[in-house]
C-alpha cells in the first residue's frame with residue numbers, strides 16, 4: 001500500500017469514527033435522560049459505562065482527544081455505581097439517578113465531535129518507514145567510498161565472495177544524498193576510507209529518519225588508539241585497518257545488518273474488538289514495516305498464534321463478551337507461549353488496576369488513547385527486545401545460526417512438507433577440513449573467526465527459505481527446500497570454492513585459508529529426518545575419506 005493510500009484509509013477511518021461517535025453519544029444521552037427520570041436499569045447503566053469506556057480509549061487515536069478526555073471523566077463518575085451493581089447483581093431493576101450533572105456532561109460530548117481534518121496531522125502521522133532489510137537470502141548492499149581505486153577494487157572483489165553486492169560511490173557525487181535515501185530501504189552498510197568518513201557520516205546523520213541511519217565502517221591506513229577514537233567520534237560503527245581482514249569485516253557487516261533488521265521490524269498479533277480501531281493500528285504499524293495480523297474471532301486465537309508466530313501480542317483488556325486478561329491466561333496454558341510478550345491495550349489508567357491485570361499473565365500496559373508515533377515506537381522496541389530474547393534461546397551465540405535441536409526440528413518439518421506436497425528438498429552436512437590444525441596453529445580465537453566466516457558466507461549465499469544451523473563445533477546443517485541433489489551440490493560446491501578463497505590472518509603477517517567438505521542427501525528418499533541427517537553425514541564421511549575439499553551425494557542402496 002502506498003503512503004497516499006495509507007493516508008486516505010486513515011482519513012476514511014477517522015470520518016467513520018466521527019459518525020459512530022455521534023451515534024454513541026445519542027445513545028448515551030437517551031440513557032442519561034432515562035436515568036434522570038429514574039427509569040434506567042442496572043444493565044443499561046453498565047452498557048452506557050462500556051460505551052463511555054470505549055470512547056475514552058479510542059477518540060484520541062482518531063484525532064478527537066478532547067472527546068476522549070471528557071468521556072473518561074464521565075466513565076469515572078459511573079465506575080463506583082457499576083462496580084456496586086456488579087457486586088449486588090441486580091441488573092433489571094431501575095436504579096436511582098446517580099449523577100445530577102451526568103445528562104449535561106453527556107450533552108457536552110456532542111460539541112466535541114468536530115469535523116475531521118482532511119488529512120492526518122503530522123504529529124499523528126510521524127511513523128518510521130519500513131525497511132526491506134534481510135541479510136539471509138536478500139543481498140546486502142555495501143556502499144564503498146574510498147580515495148584509492150586499488151582499495152575499492154579489492155573491497156568489491158573481497159566482499160563479493162561473501163555474496164555482498166557492492167556499489168562504488170564518491171563523496172563528491174551529486175547524488176550521494178539520493179543514494180543514501182534509496183539505500184535506507186534495503187540492507188546497506190557504508191565502508192569508507194578515513195578521508196571520506198566525516199563527510200559520509202554527516203550526510204547519513206542528516207538523513208536519519210526514525211533511527212534508520214545507515215551504518216558506516218571506517219577503513220583506515222593504520223591502526224592506533226587515537227585513530228580509533230577519532231573514527232568513533234566521527235560516527236563510525238566499526239574500525240578496520242590495512243591489510244584488511246575480510247572475514248572480520250564481513251562479520252561486522254552481517255552483525256550490523258541483522259541488528260538493524262531486528263530493530264526495524266516485527267510481527268504483531270492484535271486482539272481488539274473495535275474493528276475500526278484495530279484497522280487503524282494495522283494501517284499505522286504496517287506502514288512502518290511491522291507485520292500485523294488482526295484476530296477477528298477470539299475462538300481462533302490459538303490457531304492465529306501458531307500460524308502467525310508473532311513477536312508480541314497487543315491485547316485489548318475489555319473485549320465484547322470476553323476478557324483480555326482471561327485470554328492472556330489461556331495463552332499461557334501452552335508452554336511454547338510462556339515467554340511470548342503480551343501487552344494489554346486499555347483505557348484503564350489506574351496503576352493499581354493495571355498491576356492487578358498484569359499479574360494475570362501479561363507483561364505490560366499501553367494506555368489508550370495511543371498516538372500513532374508512540375504505538376509504532378513502542379511496538380518496534382518491544383518486538384526488538386522479544387527477538388533478542390528469542391535469539392538468545394534459539395540461536396548459537398558465536399554464529400547467530402539455529403542451534404542443534406532447532407535445526408533438527410526444521411529437517412523433520414521440511415521432510416514432512418516435501419513428502420506431502422511432492423516437491424524435492426535436500427539436506428547438507430557441511431564440515432571444516434583439518435580444523436583442529438587451525439586451532440592448534442593459530443589459536444582458538446582465530447578458529448572462532450573461521451567458523452563465523454563460514455556462517456556468514458552461508459547466510460549470504462543461501463536463499464531466505466533455506467535453513468542453516470550450527471550442528472556441532474565446526475559442523476553445519478543446511479536444508480535446501482525445492483532443490484534436487486544436483487542443484488544442492490552445485491550451490492554447496494560454489495560456497496566451498498568461495499570459502500577456500502578467503503584469507504584469514506593468524507597474526508599480523510601470516511595468512512592461511514581453510515577448505516570444507518559436505519555430504520548431501522535427498523530428503524524425499526527418507527521417511528525420517530534423523531535417518532536423512534545420518535545419510536548426509538555418511539556422504540560427508542565419504543568425502544573426508546576421498547580427500548576432503550568437495551561435496552559428496554548419498555546414494556540410496558539398490
Ligand SMILES: Nc1nc2c(ncn2[C@@H]2O[C@H](COP(=O)(O)OP(=O)(O)OP(=O)(O)O)[C@@H](O)[C@H]2O)c(=O)[nH]1
Pocket residue numbers: 398431432433434435436437439443444445446447448451472473474544548
Ligand atoms: N575455535 C573453535 N574450535 C572448535 C569449536 N568447536 C569445536 N572446535 C574444534 O574443532 C576441532 C574439530 O576437530 P576434528 O573433529 O578432529 O576435525 P578436523 O580437525 O576438522 O578434521 P576433519 O574433520 O577430519 O577434516 C576440534 O579441535 C575442536 O576443539 C569452536 O566453537 N571454536
